[in-house]
Amino acid sequence: IQQDYTALPVDAASEGTNPVPDSLWRRYSEFELLRNYLLVTYPFSVVPPLPEKRAEFVWHKLSADNMDPDFVERRRVGLENFLLRVASHPDLSSDKIFYSFLTEENGWKETVFETGFQAKADSRLKALNATFRVKNPDKRFAEMKHYGDELQSVISQLLRVRARAADRLYGVYKVHGNYGRVFSEWSAIEKEMGDGLQSAGHHMDAYAASVDDILEEEEHYADQLKEYLFYADALRAVCRKHELTQYELEMAAQDLTSKKQQREELATGTIRTFSLKGMTSKLFGQETPEQREAKVKMLETQIEEGEELVKERNTECEEFVKSAWVDIERFKEQKDHDLREALISYAIMQISMCKKGIQVWNNAKECFSKM
Amino acid sequence: MSAMSAGAPRSLASSGQKSIQDILHPLSAEESALNPGSAAEKDLILPNGTPVDTSSPASSSSLLNRLQLDDDLDGETRDLFVTVDDPKKHVSTMETYITYRVCTKTTRTEFDLPEYTVRRRYQDFDWLRNKLEESQPTHLIPPLPEKFVMKGVVDRFSEEFVETRRKALDKFLKRVADHPVLSFNEHFNAFLSAKDLNKRQGLALLTKMGESVKYVTGGYKLRARPVEFAAMGDYLDLFTQKLGTIDRIAQRIIKEQSEFLMELREYGPVYSSWSSFEEDLHDPLEGVSGCVSNCSSALEELTEDMSEDFLPVLREYVLYIESMKNVLKKRDQVQAEYETKLEAVVFREDKKTPVPTDVEKCQDRVECFNADLKADWDRWENNKRQDFRQLLTGMADKNIQYYEKCLAAWESLIPVLQDKQEAEGETS
DSSP, X not given: OOOOEEEEEOOOOSSSSSOOOSEEEEEHHHHXXXXXXXXXXXXXXXXXXXXXXXXXXXXTTSOOOTTOHHHHHHHHHHHHHHHHHHHTSTTGGGOHHHHHHHHOOSXXXXXXXXXXXXXXXXXXXXXXXXXXXXXXXXXXXXXXXXXXXXXXXXXXXXXXXXXXXXXXXXXXXXHHHHHHHHHHHHHTTOSSSHHHHHHXXXXXXXXXXXXXXXHHHHHHHHHHHHHHHHHHHHHHHHHHHHHHHHHHHHHHHHHHHHHHHHHHHXXXXXXXXXXXXXXXXXXXXOOOHHHHHHHHHHXXXXXXXXXXXXXXXXXHHHHHHHHHHHHHHHHHHHHHHHXXXXXXXXXXXHHHHHHHHHHHHHHXXXXXXXX | OOOOOTTOXXXXXXXXXXXXXXXXXXXXHHHHHHOTTSSOSSSEEOTTSXXXXXXXXXXXXXXXXXXXXXXXTTSOOOOEEEEEEEEEXXXXXXXXXXXXXXXXXXXXXXXXXXXXXXXXXXXXXXXXXXXXXXXXXXXXXXXXXXXOOOBTTBOTTSHHHHHHHHHHHHHHHHHHHHSTTXXXXXXXXXXXXXXXXXXXXXXXXXXXXXXXXXOOOOOOOOSOOOHHHHHHHHHHHHHHHHHHHHHHHHHHHHHHHHHHHHHHHHHHHHHHHHHTTOSTTHHHHHHHHHHHHHHHHHHHHHHHHIIIIIHXXXXXXXXXXXXXXXXXXXXXXXXXXHHHHHHHHHTXXXXXXXXXXXXXXXXXXXXXXXXXXXXXXXXXXXXXXXXXXXXXXXXHHHHHHHHHXXXXXXXXXXXXXXXXXXXXXXXX
């Protein structure tokens, strides 16, 4: 297994009094650990995503090899970007584990595990994977989750088609290189036409070669889209967490209601809800008043606890909704801004490509006209 | 020079003279106004039908260059102008075919009238070319567009196919009209002027015209092709190869572009569907979709143009070269016959009798053929140079236009993309 380390030049952030190293080494897996920690600790935040571990959406020329220097470089940029995102997040940036990630080379992993986030992570994972249904889904979150689904789907499609188109464009440009060769051969058997043909051939070679830079630049655009492809996942995670919170509240409320009902039945002697115990006592004889008394007392305690739990969960839910919604709004603005910027730089890329094309063909045209 | 038959006085006149350069067709501007359907989007059309770009001073000077290929610019004034246009479909019970209008304007006395307008179909052009080859075997006859098209693969009645053919037929007649010998051919005259082209006319004309120049390919062996003609043959072989390669490359590019186009047609709409569930980003995404769509259309145009204008010219030249090689072979035959007969005479015992007129005639034929061929060769080289200059310049132009269209589309998108940002101020 290859060990890939990423060197992070870290500015000596003037947070703590500890001497901060200028740069330290982190593995991709440590980034993953950091992110998982943040996911668990800040469930209401849309946590920035990591770049791909493995190259996906490749077009044939681009190496799918994870050791390819271009891919490694782009991933490094992506990891840097991840840290910048976290650093500029209102809640995440002040996290101590994040800070020590940037400053403490050794022993950071242990520090993370000491927080005990792993236990929370496991239970959260279990809960999230379970299928459950919320009775009164919050409309806003349901819409957000749906948006996340759609965003993920459309960006995937976009990246796939773009990769195929890049492949084709590469072919178009490269075949023009063949003109270079044949013009050169042809010029050898011509008298007056020779020079013009020969120089035009050089321009055709230049044209063919220009596609490499063009597509390298476009990869940058693809990376920007990919970030939001993964961000969509983070958004959905928040919505799912909200659903879980909501569900737990509903479960607690439901439990409380049923306990209250049981108490009422015992008090009035009427059995409104079917219970096996009730049936058996009917069949095999009533309970003694002492037994009933004990039962009522137990229920009272449970109801008290239940009410506390409901209150707790309700507060939890309300706070979650508040915090989550703030971050979702922040995320929305960030997304709109970033994607707009990405589209602008994409358009500028296309403009540059067109201008280069015009120049090359004008050069060739000049050579042809001198034939 | 010994007497030549009365039928081809011009053969002598053309020997040793410089070739006719393509002089700008004085009527082409007028013609383009009359025929909006023809290639004329620009004001000037060269004799072979392709337009001249006069939009910049540079191109005017290059136009001048074309005219001044040969020094005696004011040498020959044109007196015969031919155009092919106005294709029409004819449906009869037996068949469906296309006819083209052939317009002639001339001051030559060989023609009864100064103007003619007739309708001809491809068959008629084919007939003409065969007659020219038969009656003027020492000359290079321009090629026709391909005769056979695979039914089902190519639509013989589609606008694009008909237009491509029309251009090629127009170029064919113009090349014949420009030729100092071929343009006086009586079959050509009949083709341009006869109301009803009776093919049987041809036979009668042939016997009058072609006898002196009708050669029998009589299996004589040529020892060696003279250097200059060998060079021609070698050049033609190599040139054909290059043309074949260029044809393959062009086809490959068209294929790759078509496949790229297919992807683009899928790519653009994805932005559209994305925009449908975005608020702030709706307009920018919709804008990108529209842009990609515009670029797709531009690419489609480029690919079509290359198919219709570029490839046919290449193929035409390949056909041209084939017929030229045949003329070279015929020349070899004529020389072989002469040499064989001469040898037979030389080795005769009785050296006192003068060389028989038979051998003299052979010698004349050889010299005539060589002279005609050399003159035609020079003319062909000049035309070739112009044709390819135009062809390749045209290719460059089409690509430039494609990129310019795309550039315009993307540039007009930038303000749309930036719009909200300016309105918001700095809220990022």
